[in-house]
Amino acid sequence: MSVTTLLHIDGRPVRVKAGSSVAAALHVNGGMGVARTSVTGEPRAPFCGMGVCQECRVRVDGRRMLACQTVCAEGMQVETSA
Amino acid sequence: MTAMPLAHCDVLIVGAGRAGMAAAVAAAPSGASIVVIDDNPAPGGQIWRDGPGAALPPAARKWREALAHHANIRVCSGTRVVAAPSHDELLLEDAVRGWRMQWKKLILCTGARELLLPFPGWTLPGVTGAGGLQALIKAGLPVRGERIVVAGSGPLLLAAAATARAAGAKVVRIAEQASLAAVAGFAASLVRWPGKAVQALTLADAQYRTSSRIVSVQGDGRVESVRLRQGGRDMEIRCDRVACGFGLTPNTQLGQMLCCALASADTGAQALAVDAWQRTSLPGIYAAGECTGFGGSERALAQGTIAGHAAVGNERGARQHERERAHWNAFAAQLHRSFTLAPGLRQMPKPDTLVCRCEDVPLSALAGCSGWTDAKLHRRCGMGACQGRVCGDAAQFLFGWAPPAPRPPLSPARIATLAGLAAPLNDVDRQ
Numbered sequence: 001m002s003v004t005t006l007l008h009i010d011g012r013p014v015r016v017k018a019g020s021s022v023a024a025a026l027h028v029n030g031g032m033g034v035a036r037t038s039v040t041g042e043p044r045a046p047f048c049g050m051g052v053c054q055e056c057r058v059r060v061d062g063r064r065m066l067a068c069q070t071v072c073a074e075g076m077q078v079e080t081s082a
Numbered sequence: 083m084t085a086m087p088l089a090h091c092d093v094l095i096v097g098a099g100r101a102g103m104a105a106a107v108a109a110a111p112s113g114a115s116i117v118v119i120d121d122n123p124a125p126g127g128q129i130w131r132d133g134p135g136a137a138l139p140p141a142a143r144k145w146r147e148a149l150a151h152h153a154n155i156r157v158c159s160g161t162r163v164v165a166a167p168s169h170d171e172l173l174l175e176d177a178v179r180g181w182r183m184q185w186k187k188l189i190l191c192t193g194a195r196e197l198l199l200p201f202p203g204w205t206l207p208g209v210t211g212a213g214g215l216q217a218l219i220k221a222g223l224p225v226r227g228e229r230i231v232v233a234g235s236g237p238l239l240l241a242a243a244a245t246a247r248a249a250g251a252k253v254v255r256i257a258e259q260a261s262l263a264a265v266a267g268f269a270a271s272l273v274r275w276p277g278k279a280v281q282a283l284t285l286a287d288a289q290y291r292t293s294s295r296i297v298s299v300q301g302d303g304r305v306e307s308v309r310l311r312q313g314g315r316d317m318e319i320r321c322d323r324v325a326c327g328f329g330l331t332p333n334t335q336l337g338q339m340l341c342c343a344l345a346s347a348d349t350g351a352q353a354l355a356v357d358a359w360q361r362t363s364l365p366g367i368y369a370a371g372e373c374t375g376f377g378g379s380e381r382a383l384a385q386g387t388i389a390g391h392a393a394v395g396n397e398r399g400a401r402q403h404e405r406e407r408a409h410w411n412a413f414a415a416q417l418h419r420s421f422t423l424a425p426g427l428r429q430m431p432k433p434d435t436l437v438c439r440c441e442d443v444p445l446s447a448l449a450g451c452s453g454w455t456d457a458k459l460h461r462r463c464g465m466g467a468c469q470g471r472v473c474g475d476a477a478q479f480l481f482g483w484a485p486p487a488p489r490p491p492l493s494p495a496r497i498a499t500l501a502g503l504a505a506p507l508n509d510v511d512r513q
Contacts, residue, residue, distance in 0.1 A: 017134040020222030021123075024135075027223055032207035032304040039466075040442045043303055045207035047439070047472075049214030049221075050128055051121050052195045054467035054494070055439060063177065064494070068218065069160070070177075071123045 007076040022067035022078055023049070023056050035067055037081050086502035087181040087510045091117040091156075093393050094172065094183055096336060097191030098157060099127020100379045101371025101386030103145045105189045108390025108399065110152040117183065118149070119161040119174060125149060127193060128217060129379055135249055136220035163336055165490035167503055170366070173490075180499030182507065187366050187393040190337050190354060191386060194330035194372035196238075197475050200437050200445070201430040203299030203308075204326070212242040212327030219249045226250030228322040231308045233257035233296045236329045236421045240285035246325070255319055256287055257294035257310050259328075260421050265292050268420035275413050277380075295427060299324050328423055330376040331475050337362065337369060338487040347375030347418075352484065359400060360389035368393055377414025384410055428480050437480070438473040440466020445480075454483040467494055 004015050007022075009029045016025045023046040026033035034043040035056040046056035046068050056067035059079040067078075093109050095102045098120035106118050118125070124132045130142035149155050158176065165173040171184045196211040203209065210218060212232055219225060228251045232243045235258060243253045258265060272279035297309040297316060307320045332353040334344060343363035345355035353375040360368045370389040371382035384407040391399035431437060433446035441462040448457050454470075454477060457463040463477065464470030464485070470477075474485040491500060 017222050019132075019134045021133065021218070023218055024222035024224070033223075034207050038205070038439070038442050042205060042442070043207055044205060044439070046210065046218060047214060048196065048198065048211050049217035050195065050211075052468060052471050053198075053439065057467065063496075065177065068221065069121060069123065 002074075005072045005074050007072050007074070007078060009078045010080055016072050020072050022058060022060060022065070022070045022072055022076075025072050025078070026056070026058075026067055026080070035080055084498075084501075084505060085508035086505040087179075088171075088184060088507040089117075089181060089510050090184045091115045092185070093117070093187045093189065094119070094185035095189045095191060096120075096163060096172075097127070097193055097371070097373075098122070098125035098149075098159070099191060099193050099371060099382065100129070100145070101193075101382040101389070102127070102189070102191035103149060104383045104386030105191060105368075105370055105390035105393070106155050107145070107148045107152070108387045108396075109394045110155055112394035112396065113154060114394050116152075116155045117158060118155065119158045119163070119183075121160065121162045123159055125157055125159065128213060131217055131220045133221040135222050162493050162495075164492055164495040164499055165503060166340055173499065173502055175495050175499040180496065180502045182502060187368065189360075189386075189389050189393055190342070190362070190367065190369040190373055191371045191382075191389075192333040192336050192373040194332050194376050195471065195475075197328040197331045197479065198326065198472055199328050199427060199430060199476055199479060200435050201296050201298060201326075202432050202435050203301065203305075205436055205439055206299055206301050206305050207303065208301065208305030208322060209299055209324045209326065212238050212325040213330075214327070215323070215325035216242045216245045219245050224249075225323065228252070229254050229320065230323045230325060231255045231257065231310075231319055231321045232325045233294070233308070233310065234327040234329075235259045235423060236327065236417070237282070237285070238327055238330075240282075240287060240290070242325050242327070243287055243289075244285050251323075253287070253289055254321055255310065256290045257296065257312070258290065258292050259295045259424055259427060260292060262292040264420045264422075268416065271416050271420070275409075278413065295424075296324070296326060296430065328427070328479075329421060330372060332373045332375055334373055335471070335488045335492060337367075337373060339490065339492055340364065340367065341487070342367060342369065351376075351478075358404070359392040359397075360385055361392065375414065376418075377410060378417070381407065381410035381414055423479070431480070437476055438463040438466065440468050440473075443473070448477070448481070454485045457483070469493070
């Protein structure tokens with residue numbers, strides 16, 4: 001198994017340690033890993049880290065997923081602001 | 083309409099944390115077909131969470147190998163419960179498919195979640211739960227060089243700080259809301275649980291302060307500083323990240339949806355009611371671990387083992403673990419006495435502080451609401467994607483509002499999965 005995984009976040013290539021969650025990849029992509037914009041326009045990033053708060057929801061290959069519960073896979077396409 | 087697969091098993095276990103793993107391993111020698119489902123990518127629960135930033139202890143590997151060793155145990159990771167189409171069936175979903183699972187015995191090991199309380203700035207990127215930070219780091223979140231403040235209550239703060247430090251972060255403060263007397267009393271009580279005392283010593287930290295709580299977090303689009311109140315004095319600390327947790331609250335949603343009776347746990351939080359055999363109020367449904375009241379991993383192992391034996395009719399096996407369970411139940415009670423949340427924490431949110439993060443509902447909008455249902459109907463509090471799992475717990479602490487039993491779908495689900503509630507069934511082999 002490769003030691004790193006290459007995925008794309010909003011079209012930008014991001015390389016992470018193999019086995020990393022998409023939440024970790026959002027952070028590697030820059031800033032504090034903002035995943036979505038709230039109903040009043042605030043940036044929100046992963047918060048509970050364990051699949052409860054839904055703040056880290058993103059689209060992964062077109063499917064709505066929780067970034068904290070999803071492991072990065074080679075070539076994955078992640079879109080924020082899901 | 084596409085047919086929905088219908089699978090069958092003798093024992094269905096929801097949750098692959100310590101309780102769920104122990105239940106499966108205890109039930110396995112009976113030869114029953116056992117399915118364990120869990121929404122995490124790998125078994126182990128929150129404490130034994132695997133990932134590039136995790137160092138799994140040998141015990142975790144041992145339990146995981148035990149699961150793999152039994153041919154009659156099947157683990158479905160990345161799987162969530164969506165609904166209960168009938169009294170002996172659950173509708174499940176993973177990343178690619180939905181299916182229905184019929185069971186003869188059901189063991190709920192749904193664990194606990196962190197109690198996350200609102201304060202000004204808690205929605206800023208960079209604020210996470212304390213256990214949440216641990217989970218994110220284990221899953222590869224890089225924090226090397228970051229200045230981190232950990233705040234809230236309970237031993238989990240020290241564990242989170244230790245994980246962050248091991249990952250290269252600088253933990254600049256650990257703010258515990260309980261008093262020095264309460265924490266010292268807890269430390270002194272650990273003589274009854276020597277393993278815990280050793281663990282506590284390894285977690286000791288020079289930045290630990292008691293009677294200390296968050297006032298607010300400041301920053302422009304991300305965390306830049308935190309204001310803390312220690313005793314009567316306020317101070318501001320520059321930092322990159324704030325991890326907060328105010329103890330744990332049992333995940334009772336699935337049990338409640340199935341109509342299992344609740345009981346008040348030691349913390350005052352609601353937990354699934356169980357008897358000496360870990361049976362819930364409903365026939366064939368058992369519960370073990372944190373969903374029956376927060377009490378730590380050893381208690382979860384003992385309860386899970388008893389539930390696993392009881393579910394396959396091995397009363398002798400179950401009875402052998404009663405003393406162990408009692409020992410750790412006493413530890414849980416001590417933990418709750420020592421880290422009771424101060425009523426002053428109810429003053430943390432200001433009128434414009436968001437309580438519901440999904441629907442951006444501020445505290446001021448909840449003034450005058452008569453209860454949780456009123457707040458949902460008229461203010462949209464709890465109507466978002468988390469379905470009140472964060473703000474419902476906060477509202478329970480702030481106002482004493484108890485959320486009613488959840489209705490399906492239990493978690494956000496795909497339309498194709500929900501269609502399975504009406505679709506024709508395609509009977510598949512026993513799992």
